[in-house]
Amino acid sequence: xxxxxxxxxxxxxxxxxxxxxxxxxxxxxxxxxxxxxxxxxxxxxxxxxxxxxxxxxxxxxxxxxxxxxxxxxxxxxxxxxxxxxxxxxxxxxxxxxxxxxxxxxxxxxxxxxxxxxxxxxxxxxxxxxxxxxxxxxxxxxxxxxxxxxxxxxxxxxxxxxxxxxxxxxxxxxxxxxxxxxxxxxxxxxxxxxxxxxxxxxxxxxxxxxxxxxxxxxxxxxxxxxxxxxxxxxxxxxxxxxxxxxxxxxxxxxxxxxxxxxxxxxxxxxxxxxxxxxxxxxxxxxxxxxxxxxxxxxxxxxxxxxxxxxxxxxxxxxxxxxxxxxxxxxxxxxxxxxxxxxxxxxxxxxxxxxxxxxxxxxxxxxxxxxxxxxxxxxxxxxxxxxxxxxxxxxxxxxxxxxxxxxxxxxxxxxxxxxxxxxxxxxxxxxxxxxxxxxxxxxxxxxxxxxxxxxxxxxxxxxxxxxxxxxxxxxxxxxxxxxxxx
Numbered sequence: 001x002x003x004x005x006x007x008x009x010x011x012x013x014x015x016x017x018x019x020x021x022x023x024x025x026x027x028x029x030x031x032x033x034x035x036x037x038x039x040x041x042x043x044x045x046x047x048x049x050x051x052x053x054x055x056x057x058x059x060x061x062x063x064x065x066x067x068x069x070x071x072x073x074x075x076x077x078x079x080x081x082x083x084x085x086x087x088x089x090x091x092x093x094x095x096x097x098x099x100x101x102x103x104x105x106x107x108x109x110x111x112x113x114x115x116x117x118x119x120x121x122x123x124x125x126x127x128x129x130x131x132x133x134x135x136x137x138x139x140x141x142x143x144x145x146x147x148x149x150x151x152x153x154x155x156x157x158x159x160x161x162x163x164x165x166x167x168x169x170x171x172x173x174x175x176x177x178x179x180x181x182x183x184x185x186x187x188x189x190x191x192x193x194x195x196x197x198x199x200x201x202x203x204x205x206x207x208x209x210x211x212x213x214x215x216x217x218x219x220x221x222x223x224x225x226x227x228x229x230x231x232x233x234x235x236x237x238x239x240x241x242x243x244x245x246x247x248x249x250x251x252x253x254x255x256x257x258x259x260x261x262x263x264x265x266x267x268x269x270x271x272x273x274x275x276x277x278x279x280x281x282x283x284x285x286x287x288x289x290x291x292x293x294x295x296x297x298x299x300x301x302x303x304x305x306x307x308x309x310x311x312x313x314x315x316x317x318x319x320x321x322x323x324x325x326x327x328x329x330x331x332x333x334x335x336x337x338x339x340x341x342x343x344x345x346x347x348x349x350x351x352x353x354x355x356x357x358x359x360x361x362x363x364x365x366x367x368x369x370x371x372x373x374x375x376x377x378x379x380x381x382x383x384x385x386x387x388x389x390x391x392x393x394x395x396x397x398x399x400x401x402x403x404x405x406x407x408x409x410x411x412x413x414x415x416x417x418x419x420x421x422x423x424x425x426x427x428x429x430x431x432x433x434x435x436x437x438x439x440x441x442x443x444x445x446x447x448x449x450x451x452x453x454x455x456x457x458x459x460x461x462x463x464x465x466x467x468x469x470x471x472x473x474x475x476x477x478x479x480x481x482x483x484x
Contacts, residue, residue, distance in 0.1 A: 003072060006044030012112035013038060020344040024303045027188035027268045029095075030340050039122045042115045043071035049106040053330045054116065057104030059454040060093075061476035062086045064101060064116055071119055080127035083120065085474065088160045089453060091128070091195050092153065094121025096186055097450045098293070104330035128198070135205035138166040144467045147172060147229040149216050152180025153449045154440025155235035156199075157456030158463075159208050161473055165464045169208045172225075174215035177269075181237060182449070184262045187297050189304070189340075193269060217409025222436075226413075231435050231463050234424065235456065238402045238441035244289060248357030253365040255279055257294045257399035264301045281305040285392040287368055288312040288346075289354060290399030293339075298397045300341030310346045311391060317375055318350040351375070353383065358390060368393040405442040421445055429462035437463055 003009075015034035017023070023030050046068035054064045063082050070079035083090050097117055105113035127133050144167045148159045151173040163169045177183055179196045204210065216222055225232055241256040243249065260279050267273055281302040288298045291314035302310050319336045327334050342348060351373045358367035372387035404422030417425040417432035423445055424431050424438040431438055439459035440452040454476070464471035 003044040004048075006041070006072070007047050007107055007111065007114075010041045010045050012045070012115060013042060014115055014118055017340055017343075023189065024306075024344055027192075027304060029192055030189055034118070034122075036122075039119060040072050040074060043068040043119050045107065045114050046072075047107055051106075053104040053106055054101040054114075057330060058101040059448070059451045060086045060457075061454075062101065062120070064114075067123060068114065068116075068119060071123065076123065076126045076130060077132060079123045080132050083123050084127075086476070087120075087453065088157050088457065089153065089199060090120050090124040091199065092182060092191065093450050093453065094118070094124050095191050095195070098448065100332055100448075100450075103332045109329050133202065135202050136164075137206045138164060140166050141168065142166040142468065144168065144230045145170070145228070146463060146467075147225050147232045148235060149173075149222075149225070149232065150180055150235035150237060150440075150442075151175075151178035151210070151212075152235060152237055152440065152452060153182060154237075154442075154452035154456040154459075155180065155233070156203065157453040158233050158235060158439055158460045159456075160203060160206075161457050161460030162463060163203070163206055163208050165460070165468075165471065165473055167230075167464070167467065170211055170229075171208060172211045172214050172216055172220075174213065174218075176213050178210050178212060180235075181452075184265050185258055185294075187261060187264065187301055188268050189300060190297070193265075215409075221413055222410045223413035226433075226436060230467055231437065233437040233439060233459055233463060234405075234407075234431070234442055235438070235440050235452075236405050236407065236442045238405050238423065238444075238446045240403045240406050240422075241398065242401045242403050244354060244398050244400060246354055246356055248359060248365065251357050251359050251365040252363055253394060254357060254396045254398070257288070257290070257298050257397045260397055261294070261297055261301060264305075279395070281307040281395055283308050284394035286310045287391060287393045287396045288399060289396065290314070290401070291316075291348075292399065292401070295397070295399035296339040296341045298399055299346045300339070300344060302395075302397075303341065303344045303346075307395075309392070312342075312346055312348045313352050313354065313370065314348075314350050315353055315373060316350060353381075355388070357393070357396065365393055365396055367391060368396065402441075402446045404445075407442075429459040430466070435466075437466075 015031040017030050046065050048065050052065050067079045067082040099117040101116045102113040146162050146167050146169050148155045148171045151171050159169045159171050282305050286302045286307040288295045321336045323333050352370045355369040357365050360366040367390040369390050372384040373381040374384050375381045414433045419425050424443045426443050429437050439455035461471050461473040461475045
């Protein structure tokens with residue numbers, strides 16, 4: 001342990017944001033530079049507690065106190081070795097993870113937690129800066145071929161691990177560029193795409209092949225893929241959006257959030273979008289329905305398109321600003337938070353039920369009828385008498401989650417088993433079809449990037465055992481047994 005009393009000496013500190021008035025004029029990351037010495041001071045706040053709850057809070061099982069100690073000592077190579085042992089892509093999670101590890105940090109019982117996410121990003125970037133991240137193709141090939149369907153975080157993690165085991169890995173994706181949700185679903189101001197391209201270049205140099213612009217089930221059948229490869233893993237995400245079933249939801253100007261975010265990411269990348277396909281918030285009254293990260297990203301994107309007004313609606317009551325007794329540490333705190341997008345300009349309103357979209361004479365949305373709710377408990381509410389109103393709305397984004405994976409095209413070839421939410425039902429990461437595996441949101445449902453990476457790693461080990469009878473790939477489950 002580097003500094004025994006670091007948590008008593010140093011306060012929690014993070015990099016400052018660029019001025020909102022400046023940053024809404026571009027799509028660059030929003031943080032200012034942060035001195036290395038300050039990052040080391042933040043690492044010194046780690047208490048090296050007897051039972052590091054951050055281990056269980058992190059879906060990847062990152063060895064957080066260990067890399068914190070290395071950072072404090074300035075031993076960046078050791079820190080990188082520790083971090084990459086459990087996380088293939090800390091340059092992604094260090095930018096976009098909501099950091100459940102910080103919620104379970106023991107220090108957070110009565111103080112602000114250690115800045116684990118920032119430290120993780122710092123290690124990742126320092127490892128690239130020092131030339132520690134280099135292609136490491138396997139020394140020996142097994143001759144086994146594996147197809148990975150989907151190039152999001154789960155697919156890339158599975159591909160990286162399977163390639164490391166010596167298998168011949170090909171990643172398929174229907175998009176023209178790899179990255180999946182990382183590239184098309186997350187705005188550049190949170191994750192600039194050069195970080196993805198940098199990692200993809202390394203994966204390719206390690207021997208992974210990418211077949212892009214190929215949609216499995218349409219351009220190539222899953223049956224053909226199943227015959228060609230020794231194993232297939234479906235990492236197709238959970239991309240069927242949940243609709244808002246109220247009158248008027250068919251009107252022009254009402255879009256699913258991911259359609260809007262994908263278009264913006266393509267525009268930022270320099271692609272030309274046909275005028276009849278574009279979604280532009282400039283000078284419009286925008287309403288975002290849904291209060292999660294996707295809704296917040298729509299707010300930030302609308303700010304960068306210079307909307308006239310932005311209103312984000314949620315039907316639950318406003319969360320408490322502090323933990324409630326029913327939500328104790330080390331649970332993820334269900335408290336009020338504001339993202340950088342909200343700070344750039346947005347009216348947030350809680351406790352509203354959406355009743356009907358109002359049309360103009362040309363079939364475009366011009367308003368949203370809402371009514372205020374009075375909640376009796378967590379599940380029951382009544383509409384507040386006399387509270388109904390119509391909000392101006394030229395553009396609406398539906399960000400209320402996703403129903404299930406888009407697996408309809410596979411039904412002609414295989415009779416997959418699904419759970420009650422329509423996700424793939426798995427046994428040891430294998431679907432009901434022998435040799436076909438799945439990982440990430442396609443089986444878990446809509447979740448976090450860090451969970452997708454974890455799933456991809458665990459599923460890769462299961463595939464390796466399926467192909468070879470045993471595996472030397474790491475597993476957090478094995479690590480837990482060893483610790484016990």
